[in-house]
Amino acid sequence: MVTPLAPPGVPLYTLLTVSLILAFAFLGLRGIWDPDEGRYTNVALTMLDTGNWLDPMRNEDTGHWTKPPLTYWLIAASVATFGQTPWAARLPVALAYLACIALAWVCARRLVRPAAGWVPLVYATMFLPVCAAQLITTDFLLSAFQLLAMAGFIVHRFPNTQERTQPWGLLVMYIGFGLAFLTKGPPALLPVLALLLLRWRCPHPVPASPLWHLAGVVLFLGIALPWYAVVGTRHAGLWEYFLGAELVDRVASDRFGRNGQWYGWLAVYGPTLLLGTAPWTIGLLRWGKGVPAMLRAAFRTDPAKAPVEPGALLLALWILVPLLIFCLSRSRLPLYVLPLFAPIAIAIVSSWSARRWPSLSWLWVWIGFILALRFAAAYFPTHKDASAWASMLEQRSHAPVREVIFVEDMARYGLHLHLDVEIERVARELAPQARFNPSYDESLWDEIKETGLEDGLVYVTKQDLWPEVERVVREHGFVARPLGERYQGRVIFEVTHPPGVPGPPPKNAFR
Numbered sequence: 001m002v003t004p005l006a007p008p009g010v011p012l013y014t015l016l017t018v019s020l021i022l023a024f025a026f027l028g029l030r031g032i033w034d035p036d037e038g039r040y041t042n043v044a045l046t047m048l049d050t051g052n053w054l055d056p057m058r059n060e061d062t063g064h065w066t067k068p069p070l071t072y073w074l075i076a077a078s079v080a081t082f083g084q085t086p087w088a089a090r091l092p093v094a095l096a097y098l099a100c101i102a103l104a105w106v107c108a109r110r111l112v113r114p115a116a117g118w119v120p121l122v123y124a125t126m127f128l129p130v131c132a133a134q135l136i137t138t139d140f141l142l143s144a145f146q147l148l149a150m151a152g153f154i155v156h157r158f159p160n161t162q163e164r165t166q167p168w169g170l171l172v173m174y175i176g177f178g179l180a181f182l183t184k185g186p187p188a189l190l191p192v193l194a195l196l197l198l199r200w201r202c203p204h205p206v207p208a209s210p211l212w213h214l215a216g217v218v219l220f221l222g223i224a225l226p227w228y229a230v231v232g233t234r235h236a237g238l239w240e241y242f243l244g245a246e247l248v249d250r251v252a253s254d255r256f257g258r259n260g261q262w263y264g265w266l267a268v269y270g271p272t273l274l275l276g277t278a279p280w281t282i283g284l285l286r287w288g289k290g291v292p293a294m295l296r297a298a299f300r301t302d303p304a305k306a307p308v309e310p311g312a313l314l315l316a317l318w319i320l321v322p323l324l325i326f327c328l329s330r331s332r333l334p335l336y337v338l339p340l341f342a343p344i345a346i347a348i349v350s351s352w353s354a355r356r357w358p359s360l361s362w363l364w365v366w367i368g369f370i371l372a373l374r375f376a377a378a379y380f381p382t383h384k385d386a387s388a389w390a391s392m393l394e395q396r397s398h399a400p401v402r403e404v405i406f407v408e409d410m411a412r413y414g415l416h417l418h419l420d421v422e423i424e425r426v427a428r429e430l431a432p433q434a435r436f437n438p439s440y441d442e443s444l445w446d447e448i449k450e451t452g453l454e455d456g457l458v459y460v461t462k463q464d465l466w467p468e469v470e471r472v473v474r475e476h477g478f479v480a481r482p483l484g485e486r487y488q489g490r491v492i493f494e495v496t497h498p499p500g501v502p503g504p505p506p507k508n509a510f511r
Contacts, residue, residue, distance in 0.1 A: 010117045014360065018367060019101050019124050023094045025371055027134055028087025030378040031387025032414030037136040038386055039064070041089045042413035042423060044075035054231060058413065059422050062441045065241065069227060070182040071138045084417055086387075090134055096144040097124075097133035103147040104342045110158035111311040112350045118358075122283075123345035125363060128276030130370055132338055139335040142184045146339045149176025150191055150318065157204060158311055167208040174216030178223030186247055187336075190325055194317035201298050202310040241436045250331040258331040265327035272334040276341070279366050283348035290351075291316050315350065318343040383488040386414025393419065393458055396483040396492055402456030405447055407469050408440075409462050409490065428465075428472050444469070445476055448495055458483070459493050466491040 032038055043056045043064050050060060056072055058064040074092040082088035101120045108119035123129060132140055152172025159165050180188030232239040245255070254260025259268050277284050294316060298308040319340050326336050352358075381388075389412050393401050403422045404415050411425040430443035442450070451457055461469045463486055473480040473495055483492045 010121055010360070015117070015121055015124075018121065018363075019098060021367065022124055022130050022370065023098050023133060026374045026378060027090050027094055028085055029375070030086065030134075031385045031390075032086055032089065032136070032417050033382070033384040034386055034412045034414045035384075035410060037089075038412060038414030038416075040071060040136045040138075041075060041079075042416040044072040044079065044089070045084070045416050045420075047072055047076045048080060054227070055234070058411075059424055059441060062438065063235075063436060065238065065436045066246065067138055068182050068185055070179065071141055074141065075136070079417075084420060086417065089417060090136055093136055093140045094133055096140040097129065099144040100129070100140070100147055100342055103144070103151045104345055106151045107147070107154050107342065108346050108349065110154045110160070111315060111346055113160075115349045115352060118349045118352075119345050121363075122280050122348055123342055125366060125370075126276060126280060126341055126345065127278045127370075128272065128334070128338060129341050131373075132335060134374065135335075137335060138184050139338045142180055142188060143339040143342065145176050145180035145183055146188060146191055147176075147342050149173045149180060150342075152176055153195060154314075156208065157314075165204075165206050165208070167212045170208055170212045170216050171219060174220040175223065178220040181220075181224035182227060185242070190322040191318060191339075193325075194314070194321040197317050197321065198310065198314050202308065202313055235436075238436065245434075245436070251329045254330050256331055258333055260330035260332070264330070264332050268332045268334055269323070269327060269337055272337055273344075276334070276337075277344060277348070279363075280345075280348045283351050284344060287347040287351040291320070312350070315343055315347050319347065386412050387418050390415055390418035392487055393492070397456060397458055398483075398494075399455035401458055402454070403451065403458070405444075405457065405459045407444055407459055407461035408465055409460055412460075428469060444472060448473075448476070448478065453478070453496055457494065459495060460490050461493075463489050463491055 032041055039058070042058055046057045046059060047053050050057065053069070053073065053076075056064045056067070056069055071092075075089055078088045078091045079085075082091065101124050104123045105116060105120040108116040112119065129140075149172070152169040152175070154169070155166050155172070156169030157165075177189060177192070228239070228242070232242075249255045250258075259265075261267075273284070274281055294308055294312060298313050322340060323337065326332065393404065393415070401419050401421050403424065404412070404419070406412065406423070406425045408427055409425075411423050413423050415421060416423055424441045424447065425439070426442055426444045426447045427440040428444055430440060430446070433439055441447075459469075459480070469491075470480045477498070479496050479498050480493045481496055483494060
């Protein structure tokens, strides 16, 4: 008999209502927040502007090679379909959140059958997933594709009582891992380590034919590798950069300044797991109490002497193996563990007594709290809000803004979506820098020579750098003229000709 979608107390319409409200409520109300949302939308929009869908670029001249392209492709496709708005830019993430809810239920039906209907509700309302559901990063898309892969494996490994084993689930697994690899590269394959450990300690009683795995590997390679092969051929040294900076350095060094201290794992992932699982944290702690004894039993010399239920072991390995690697890595951010929240939701429900389902009445209060936070965030004054920057720049510029140049300041790439302009980051004097993902696009003077003194060019620099920036411009025979008062500790200015010089010279005057 197939397990019903929702046990008593969790009607299907309730689950659908909660999921849709939390996915789409206020999705486009908040402007794009820099730096993360701005970077991803900027690269996607640059693909649309240039027609170059292979090379992720932060502008027409400078590449942005920190992530594979699938996230950018999905954002660009959404914007091209629904318009250049924050709602359209966030839509792929919201859909990934809904996909994770559905896939969590698919997995739960095989792992915690009596309580499967609670799992999507728990996942949909946990604090970290519901907050990340409207934040443009790669992490929710990675979560959805990884969960697709794990759902395929679970369908194959844990058939329902009246089903035979489903080897086609292996094909779904390889497709999911291929899409995840095209989203975030090697970290997408961390759950594979958990699957290998499960196979070692709890072999499948009816293993699939090797032909299914061969077909799956072909599918994985066909999805995951062509883009890497093409761009690696087009850009000499790019493969070395991927392996060196984006893989080895992120794991073994604090090059990117992401909580690489010896205690960073605890400072980042401790609060993320405890607060991120609210309001269901007690269930996680209850489940965690039984994990050490289960692992000791599973990894005895002879596991037959202390048999372990394979589904329970998979759940523990699925959570703990990637978490251990995240802790050992010296690049640590809260959203790195977002893919673990689907198995965590299953683990929380597995810790409950089937006779004591939680009440749903208080959950609407929690949902109201989440919606209030979203609404407040849309109007919370922050220097990260690109929509506020866009409004300010439009008011101060004497002509329609065509390009915004940040001088040794954090580039507000979210302005690309709000103003439909190119964003650049320049230095007063350009020192030697990395070939891939350089800190600056060019020097301030090179930017002035390239663009001339055309209307609609707006420059931004930090207030404490303003005297030095003004001096550099003046030494080249031009004037840096502020546009209004300071804003968020920055000086907004334009570069123009000195007083008495008739009109801005054409571009070729600088050649």
